[in-house]
Amino acid sequence: MTANQPASALSLLSNRFVQAILMSTLFLQIGIWVRNIAVLLYVKKMTNDDAFAVSLISVAEFAPIFVFSFIGGTFADRWRPKKTMVWCDLLSAVSILAVLFAMENGTWHAVFFATLISAILSQFSQPAGMKLFKLHVPEHLVQTGMSLYQTLFAVFMIFGPVVGTFVYQSYDIETAIGVMGAAFLLSAVSLAFLPRDRDDAGEQQSSRVLEDIKAGFRYVWSSKILRTLGGGFVAAGLGLGLIQPMGIFLITERLGKPEDYLQWFLLVNGIAMIIGGVLAMSFSSKLSPQKLLALGMTIDSIAMIGMGLSKDYWFTLSLQFISGLALPCIQIGINTLILQNTKESFIGRVNGILTPMFMGSMVVTMMLSGLMKNAISLVPMYIIAGLFFLLGVAILLPLFKLQSGIAPAAEKALAE
Secondary structure: OOOOOOOOHHHHHOOHHHHHHHHHHHHHHHHHHHHHHHHHHHHHHHOOOOHHHHHHHHHHHHHHHHHHHHHHHHHHHHOOHHHHHHHHHHHHHHHHHHHHHHHHOOOHHHHHHHHHHHHHHHHHHHHHHHHHHHHHOOHHHHHHHHHHHHHHHHHHHHHHHHHHHHHHHHOOHHHHHHHHHHHHHHHHHHHOOOOOOOOOOOOOOOOOHHHHHHHHHHHHHHOHHHHHHHHHHHHHHHHHHHHHHHHHHHHHHHOOOOHHHHHHHHHHHHHHHHHHHHHHHHHOOOOOHHHHHHHHHHHHHHHHHHHHHOOOHHHHHHHHHHHHHHHHHHHHHHHHHHHHOOOHHHHHHHHHHHHHHHHHHHHHHHHHHHHHHHHHOHHHHHHHHHHHHHHHHHHHHHHHHOOOOOOHHHHHHHHO
16 A cells, blocks of 8 residues: 555555454444443442432543553553453453353442443553554555544444443343443454564563653653643643533523433434544545644534524534534544654553543533533533633644654654
8 A cells, every 4th residue: 555545445444454443343332332321221220310329330431541541551552552452352351251240149239340340441452552553554544544433433422322222121231241241252353353463562661661651751742743732632621521511401401491302412413423524534635633623623612602602402403513523523633643643652651641631621620510500600611611622723723834743852752
């Protein structure tokens, strides 16, 4: 595959790595969504709608991002990526068997561990997958590859809850957990078709883990592109956290509709993400990742402000659709920038640093959103969220003048 070939989905799908990783992702998404929905409905049933018990599911899902993201990224840089991903899937499947055994012996609380363990292992598997993208996908196809990858995620945002609900309601929690285990095993089988790890990939490191961690922070700080991207991450996280819990209030208070209208907002958002992913794939070769990212954030900021100001249901729903169209541009732009501007041996640690920056800033404003709503009302919150996204765009503007590739300063950091 040469650099002058068109960056098309057809050429990507003929890539052995892309075939294997998409098949693995398909099975993983089935397992994850069956897990998310079945565990949610089961815990809700077993605790008689205890909100605290239900909230613990989110804790089990998101806490590992903070605790294990950087640790997982560091070890993903030290280990062989294919082997890391296969072992993570196999260990997830084994943990499912342990959960089933515990439930058979009357310990229903073990379902929390099904979420916790797979969430922890994903912090090791995900950066290893990014590393494989760097190794096996030609650079001119990376952005299109990310478009395909994100489109698959968008499809499951619509159909995942349907699959999870069907499995749980048609059978039982044991069957649902069995489906999860089978999905993780099938993902591992799919990964077996990946090209073998290179002989030098994941070879024994002479440095200590703590030294690797310090080197990761030095690497990000020495790269103007990654440093700027981190600033954009923080701004976007602060904005998204403000309105993430407020969707239900937007519908009931601002638009005066029943709570169940929320499902239509989620459905419209998911459909728009699929369309947005396909559109991004079609013009990804014509637009640089930094411009794609800035475009997505600008559209989302305008949509957020408009949703806060609007009192018309259909206009707000249209803005939700537009916001969903832009979201793949943000995700694709971020992942492409990281892959194009990070040395292969640092991809795990770069992911492990930037992801908690986004999640941490989002959680901060999520915690404050309830107090802010009572203090300043819903409309200013959506306007502030949109302004945070515009701030993120302003932070990213210097990247328009930079060329993609590993910066000399970052290369110098490798030698330190």
